Amino acid sequence: MATLLLLPPEITDQILALLTPHASCALRLLSRSYNARFLGPLRSTIFTQLRINTHPSTISHLSAIVCVENGAGPWIQHITFSSRSFSKLNPKRPISSNPWLTGYEEHIPAYNFHDGEGVNAPPSISININEEFVNILRHLPNLRFVEFDSTCGVAHWKELIASISKCGISAIEHLRSPPAKMYLSDLYLSQSEIDGYNNSGFEKLKTLELHTAGTDMKNLWCWISTVGSNLEDLTIRNSSSPASMAPGSPGFLPTTFNLRHLKRIHLSDFLLTVADILTLLLPSSQSLQNLHLVKCKIKQPQPENWFTVLKTLKDHPFPSIKSLHLTLSGYHDGISSYDLPDLKLDSSSPWSSPSTKCEVKLRSGEWNYYVVRKNLYEELNRSPLTAEEFWDSLTNGRWVSKRATRYKRIIKAREDSRAEYGYGDPGLRGRIRAINGEVDSECEDVRY
Template sequence: MERPSLLLLPPEITDLIFSTIPIHDSTKLRLLCKSYNHRFQSHFRTKIFTYLRLNTHPSTIHHLSKITQSGVGPWIQHITFSSKPLSKLNPNISLSSPSDDHENDYNTSSKYLPPPPPPNDLTEILNHLPNLRLIDFDGSCNITNWKEIISSISKSQVSAIETLRSPPGKMLVSGLLLSPSEMEQYSYGSFDRLKTLEMHTEGMPMQNFWSWISIIGRNCLEDLTIRNSRNDIDNDINSIIDNHHQNSISANPDHIDNFLPQTFNLPHLKRLHLDDLYLTVKDITNHLLPSHISSQFEKLNLTKCHLLPNDPAQNWFIILTHLKTHTFPKLTYLKLSLSGYYNGITTYDLPDLKFNTNEIIISGAGKTAKPWNQRNTKCEVKLRSGEWNTYVVRKSLWEELDRVMRDGLGEEVFWESLTNGKWTSDRATRLKRIIKVREVSRLEYGERGDPRLWERIRAISREVDSDCEDVWY
């Protein structure tokens, strides 16, 4: 009678068993005999090498080179880069081409560490990772680390990358500017299969930055996320105006037609998430959400985005009518964060709009999400009420747009109907008016402001709102 053995079980069963075994136990299993080692070698490599977390120090890149030379390169699918803790030894070391001075410093720092890799070694290593699909970075990486690694990818022959994420810390947009030669190298195919791009930036993205996104995302990009942070809005917009009107007599921000280049095109885009960016209406309707992607687009999330020309009520109405005109039948998620983000305008406040038709389908596995163009699909309309409260009502966004567009009415009628007339109420604009008084006071009288305006602020805070009350239904 043959002795019991895992090798006698069907491959499907052994695969299932091995997938539940911890790594250290799988090592012991391979040491039992040559047959076990041969049978479970691929499983072991999948467990160990599918995901790697690598330090950006040259010694770590050198070890990665050894790993790929051993034949496990095809198993590596996900790499997270970190610049700690070894990078603290010499943070100025370059990944792609360390100088002789750096090499000498490295060799004298410790005789036990292996020598640094030769120039462009990371590019050569990447050529042996045919199944590398995801690259991301932790918060310790800076923009220099990111640019060097991304540049190495573009120079390599790896073409399976589907997801690219920048470090979660804010990278200065000014440091992302690329020369024409650098831009050209991204056209060679390393990102032809890129489907997801997530960027964390700080400052004002220029056309150069958007051009780079268009180049690497032109073939397959479906999911674009840019979480930006603008520390000095006035300086940022002034620099934009200078760039757009350096040969013009009038430098009026209302005359800026676009921040995105005319060649910007992401034909396969399905999901878009933008935070704290300056855009124009044409940027959104002509480049980010053009009519030719309406049949595939699924998710739109715009937060704190400032649109030019500076008429928020009209701008966002145009964007919503654009969605309505071209139907966007697969749009299942919409989030526009508008309330409280236009403090310079104190006569009205725009509401936050949100619907997620996937959440409506709670029961029944396999059911498709409700399209937003069904008349019974409700959108949550949320408006700031006073200093702390919120006014919320649920309306059919499709029906509201349909009625206003059919009757040829304008944006004022639309927002009035959508918010039940609350968008211009004293309660909705109260905090914006207080902020405006404080800004004017500080501008004229310094940080402490003018004491004579304090009473005005207190008067606004004491207002009784007979036309608006807190509602949630």
């Protein structure tokens, strides 16, 4: 064992990486020389990724190990917050049950990092931990990844981002909200609060992932534009979006919105305007690689507006796009005479390459899909070209077929029936059966 101290540090680090924390502690207890040599690697093993709950005593324990001389703060890079009453500081490595860390440890105090278990656990309550947590964050210079599990809510999220802003640390690169939906009404920030986020704590933020619910998006996007000056990856999964937008509505993106470094955008269940989409995309035209708009709705007329968006991607241009997913099919506009296809493009080559094919997928009847693969860039490059001509060419004319529009026409029939008869229309089933029985002779069933 003595030869370990004579080996180059790189080799001893590789050896230590193969040991469990328990075995590493045993090795360090052999002598002060071993303890001094392996202190850093052991701390890296234990403290790099933590999972803590939001109970006050747990926050105090965290403060005790980082807000001291030679504390563990510089090793902490990833924290997952939970509000479970019996969550341990790091359940994957139960430090408090490790006999090697209960009195023999020289440099890491022996704390019990969990608040009890089962019915004896103290309740996990939401409190204002701002000042104490601000002090903790100041001792975490290498904290890069912050996320919340499904037990946390809006209060935990708002408290944390306010603390990050107040402490002024700038290492955080990845911020992920609770996977449960955060209602936008609860996320509301005043203008003075939004102004407080300018140049404070988010200079290196690269990835932002949010799960939201609600209709008033403008306040949230103002905050994103404030903290996201260097953002590269933006994911927002929303629900409860409005079914329609008032005529003349300008959308929800602020006029100063300018995220120039975006490489990946994923939006789910949004009601958009062409102006919103272009304001979001145009500043990052040279860097954007992935664009995914899933179940997003656009103002009427949909065929013309989606065509405008696609045409802009080609004309501006966006040379780096390699992944493009647009989920356009569905009953979003009350019009049953057509159905737009879902578009899916994934390629290692730029989308303008002749070899890059886009999957065009349309409903065909009740269970089947009509699928064709075409070069989207070439389809958009034809001139002169109208929206109707584009969708007709892209789908080989199927986008207005009876089989492709079956789903929308059934929903339309049900809506018209409820509007006229409520839920007592005796002829509704007959009309639905008639729709199901219609088949276009030129439209094949293609099972996908």
